[in-house]
Amino acid sequence: MASAAAGAGGYVYIMRHSERQDDGFCGEGSFAHLRETGGHNTDIPITRRGIVLAERAAARLLRECSERGCTIEVVVSSPYLRCIQTSLVVAKLLGKDAVVVDARLREFHSPGDQTVPEKEDVLPRSAGGTCEWRERLPAAVDWTRFDRQTEATSSRGFFRTVRSLAECSGHALEAITESCGPPGSAALLVTHAEILYNLESTVHGGEDDDALDPEYTCISCVQRAAGGGWDIHFSADSEHIDERSGRALERAPEEMASIADLPILSAAGFYARDGAGPEAGSRCVIGVLALQGAFLEHLTYLRACGAQAREVRTAKDFDGIDGLVIPGGESTAMALVAARTGMWAHIQKFVDSDKPVWGTCAGMILLATEAEGAKAGGQSLLKGLDICVHRNYFGSQVHSFEAAVKVRPEFQERLGGAAELPGVFIRAPALLSVGDGVDVVATVVAERRDVHGAAAEGAEGSVATSEVIVAAARGATRLVTAFHPELAASKVWHELFVTMVEASMAGAAAPGGVTTA
Amino acid sequence: MASASAAASVAPAGASGAPARGTATVKRGQAAMLKGGVIMDVVTAEEARIAEECGAVAVMALERVPADIRADGGVARMSDPAMIKEIKAAVSIPVMAKARIGHFVEAQILEALEVDFVDESEVLSIADDDHHIDKRKFLVPFVCGCRNLGEALRRVAEGAAMIRTKGEAGTGNVVEAVRHARTVNAEIRKLQAMDESEVFSFAKTIGAPLSLVEETRKLGRLPVVNFAAGGIATPADAALMMQLGMDGVFVGSGIFKSGDPVKRGKAIVAAVSNFRDAKKLAEVSTGLGAAMSGLGNIKESQVAFRERGV
Numbered sequence: 145m146a147s148a149a150a151g152a153g154g155y156v157y158i159m160r161h162s163e164r165q166d167d168g169f170c171g172e173g174s175f176a177h178l179r180e181t182g183g184h185n186t187d188i189p190i191t192r193r194g195i196v197l198a199e200r201a202a203a204r205l206l207r208e209c210s211e212r213g214c215t216i217e218v219v220v221s222s223p224y225l226r227c228i229q230t231s232l233v234v235a236k237l238l239g240k241d242a243v244v245v246d247a248r249l250r251e252f253h254s255p256g257d258q259t260v261p262e263k264e265d266v267l268p269r270s271a272g273g274t275c276e277w278r279e280r281l282p283a284a285v286d287w288t289r290f291d292r293q294t295e296a297t298s299s300r301g302f303f304r305t306v307r308s309l310a311e312c313s314g315h316a317l318e319a320i321t322e323s324c325g326p327p328g329s330a331a332l333l334v335t336h337a338e339i340l341y342n343l344e345s346t347v348h349g350g351e352d353d354d355a356l357d358p359e360y361t362c363i364s365c366v367q368r369a370a371g372g373g374w375d376i377h378f379s380a381d382s383e384h385i386d387e388r389s390g391r392a393l394e395r396a397p398e399e400m401a402s403i404a405d406l407p408i409l410s411a412a413g414f415y416a417r418d419g420a421g422p423e424a425g426s427r428c429v430i431g432v433l434a435l436q437g438a439f440l441e442h443l444t445y446l447r448a449c450g451a452q453a454r455e456v457r458t459a460k461d462f463d464g465i466d467g468l469v470i471p472g473g474e475s476t477a478m479a480l481v482a483a484r485t486g487m488w489a490h491i492q493k494f495v496d497s498d499k500p501v502w503g504t505c506a507g508m509i510l511l512a513t514e515a516e517g518a519k520a521g522g523q524s525l526l527k528g529l530d531i532c533v534h535r536n537y538f539g540s541q542v543h544s545f546e547a548a549v550k551v552r553p554e555f556q557e558r559l560g561g562a563a564e565l566p567g568v569f570i571r572a573p574a575l576l577s578v579g580d581g582v583d584v585v586a587t588v589v590a591e592r593r594d595v596h597g598a599a600a601e602g603a604e605g606s607v608a609t610s611e612v613i614v615a616a617a618r619g620a621t622r623l624v625t626a627f628h629p630e631l632a633a634s635k636v637w638h639e640l641f642v643t644m645v646e647a648s649m650a651g652a653a654a655p656g657g658v659t660t661a
Numbered sequence: 662m663a664s665a666s667a668a669a670s671v672a673p674a675g676a677s678g679a680p681a682r683g684t685a686t687v688k689r690g691q692a693a694m695l696k697g698g699v700i701m702d703v704v705t706a707e708e709a710r711i712a713e714e715c716g717a718v719a720v721m722a723l724e725r726v727p728a729d730i731r732a733d734g735g736v737a738r739m740s741d742p743a744m745i746k747e748i749k750a751a752v753s754i755p756v757m758a759k760a761r762i763g764h765f766v767e768a769q770i771l772e773a774l775e776v777d778f779v780d781e782s783e784v785l786s787i788a789d790d791d792h793h794i795d796k797r798k799f800l801v802p803f804v805c806g807c808r809n810l811g812e813a814l815r816r817v818a819e820g821a822a823m824i825r826t827k828g829e830a831g832t833g834n835v836v837e838a839v840r841h842a843r844t845v846n847a848e849i850r851k852l853q854a855m856d857e858s859e860v861f862s863f864a865k866t867i868g869a870p871l872s873l874v875e876e877t878r879k880l881g882r883l884p885v886v887n888f889a890a891g892g893i894a895t896p897a898d899a900a901l902m903m904q905l906g907m908d909g910v911f912v913g914s915g916i917f918k919s920g921d922p923v924k925r926g927k928a929i930v931a932a933v934s935n936f937r938d939a940k941k942l943a944e945v946s947t948g949l950g951a952a953m954s955g956l957g958n959i960k961e962s963q964v965a966f967r968e969r970g971v
Contacts, residue, residue: 435934436697437697438690439696441693472693473696474755477930481716484927484931517753519753519754521714540777541801542683542775542777543775545682568687570694
């Protein structure tokens with residue numbers, strides 16, 4: 145099958161992206177929990193180890209090119225973040241400063257199951273290099289071109305490849321064909337496993353599905369043959385990878401440190417839209433109160449937004465943090481534990497310092513100036529924002545719900561441009577009223593249920609009335625949400641808070657600066 | 662665009678404006694809010710208020726604590742609704758209640774009473790030898806006990822939003838809870854180390870759905886929140902279970918069967934919040950009065966809650 149002679153056209157190297165952060169083996173695991181929260185639809189970045197893999201793949205490509213006497217002239221990538229990141233690492237080592245993004249290289253494996261990145265998602269991803277958006281919309285697949293008869297009468301290997309490619313991603317072939325330059329040239333296409341898989345099964349002997357699953361950064365090489373068909377030169381598993389243990393990939397710590405500094409490792413620059421999200425590699429430090437509740441989820445999301453995030457358990461954990469998140473949990477338990485461990489005074493001090501604080505659910509109750517429906521004997525409050533809240537406004541857990549929250553128009557731009565965002569309300573509180581200088585950010589339509597009234601009357605169920613209820617509000621340096629953005633598959637609220645913290649830092653640094661995040 | 666499609670994929674019902682209740686996100690989310698907390702067994706509204714003051718994240722309303730069920734014998738059933746209502750009215754934190762394994766009508770009644778979580782519990786008598794409750798059909802989330810990974814994932818498949826170790830309730834002896842926590846951890850580690858092609862056979866061996874086994878392998882932990890239960894009696898017991906990787910702790914008989922429930926309750930809550938801080942643990946373990954006397958040799962006991970409902 146392989147032809148040593150130069151064919152009629154240039155070479156096309158097709159490579160799988162590098163290791164994803166939600167891979168169970170990667171050890172970083174910062175995206176692993178997204179599967180639990182339904183966030184597997186998210187466009188996942190590559191791991192730190194993935195950068196090493198991509199560097200090794202680049203070295204291998206250079207070797208292959210020198211053996212074939214060709215030069216890689218263009219690097220084309222699928223619009224998915226993992227592919228762009230991989231191709232940026234490789235392109236840099238190949239001496240290229242730009243990557244072309246071609247939507248036809250994206251995977252089609254399960255169309256309804258993915259958030260497909262669009263142009264406006266891709267362009268800000270150029271933090272570590274330059275991306276160019278190839279403005280060619282995928283054409284519809286012409287299935288008749290790939291029927292059995294065509295396969296039988298044509299170059300068998302090629303058309304099996306064509307057919308397989310067409311079946312899972314018909315457009316990729318167009319991109320491959322277009323990338324094929326004159327003899328002596330070469331192109332690199334960074335794409336997904338399904339496309340490689342079909343090349344693999346062809347090379348490894350056809351129809352049986354036992355062909356190896358393509359590993360991260362494995363490479364196939366095809367070339368336009370003199371007769372108009374294609375030659376497949378090699379299809380290489382990435383032999384340098386010991387995927388399970390990563391043993392072959394160990395590097396000196398100082399080398400790892402320099403890798404960590406690469407701008408592309410920060411997901412922030414990639415996810416952010418123009419002016420909407422935090423700066424790439426934001427250096428602000430955000431603490432998450434970790435006395436009880438869902439604090440891990442907040443840490444993961446904040447890190448994915450490019451902020452440094454850490455647990456706040458003791459007084460000394462407040463040193464050096466620029467913002468604080470008070471997570472969801474049980475507000476009563478959190479306040480009592482904080483009071484008994486002496487943490488309450490430190491939290492109060494931080495809240496009084498006017499640095500940014502975000503309270504979700506229980507955290508919102510604690511930040512309020514007034515709370516109704518609290519435990520007998522009252523609930524301790526931090527009084528950090530002039531709002532009145534009602535605990536368990538929507539009743540007991542059977543009435544907890546998911547519903548879209550409607551974002552007020554003036555805040556939509558800062559929340560990813562969305563008019564509606566997912567809201568997860570769990571025994572949620574409601575904002576009954578907001579004071580001067582506090583803006584309503586989002587509302588939800590839901591039913592009020594009074595759990596105590598129902599229990600006291602002994603009636604079956606409780607009386608419900610639908611109404612528009614304030615679900616999120618903000619002051620100059622305060623954000624409160626009655627729902628749980630950390631349980632939904634959207635990070636826009638975390639991005640908003642990171643932006644608030646950065647603005648507050650900038651305001652504090654500027655002489656006489658005013659924080660107007 | 663990314664956000665809008667994310668919204669559509671997470672809360673499809675939300676798009677049309679109608680709130681979606683009883684979704685997996687909402688049920689598992691309630692469990693996530695309890696993480697790092699202590700759930701206490703209470704038999705009266707007064708005890709529930711004490712538990713809330715101690716800093717419990719939830720209370721389990723029941724007629725008799727496991728130690729008494731163990732001693733009294735007879736059939737143990739769901740509690741009287743009047744008692745559950747009274748406890749619900751007394752506190753602002755979530756109220757849980759126990760239904761017999763397989764007794765889906767007790768669960769329906771508890772849901773109608775609007776308890777916040779149902780414990781399908783081996784501590785009560787078994788109502789169905791072969792089947793657990795189909796928990797997917799309920800709006801109320803369920804917590805179930807397990808001794809190993811297979812049991813845990815079968816319960817998750819049936820719709821449990823939260824898992825706990827079975828331990829051996831009412832003994833004040835932590836040995837079984839430790840065994841069950843370690844077994845689950847060891848099985849997950851084994852699962853992660855094995856070759857991909859061996860996962861099918863492993864799933865068959867432990868009797869759990871392949872999809873959940875694969876999910877567990879990817880996550881490196883159970884797909885739902887996992888609490889410790891069954892025999893925890895001291896702050897040190899609670900911190901031990903937390904250091905073994907549990908997300909929180911149930912304390913049944915251990916608090917209100919001890920000499921000074923208020924002091925012990927507060928101490929166990931503090932121990933769970935500071936489970937790695939040995940100095941703090943020493944401080945809160947000091948002068949708690951008598952712990953429940955408990956049961957030293959569990960194997961000789963006639964009652965083995967942990968073997969009910971596998």
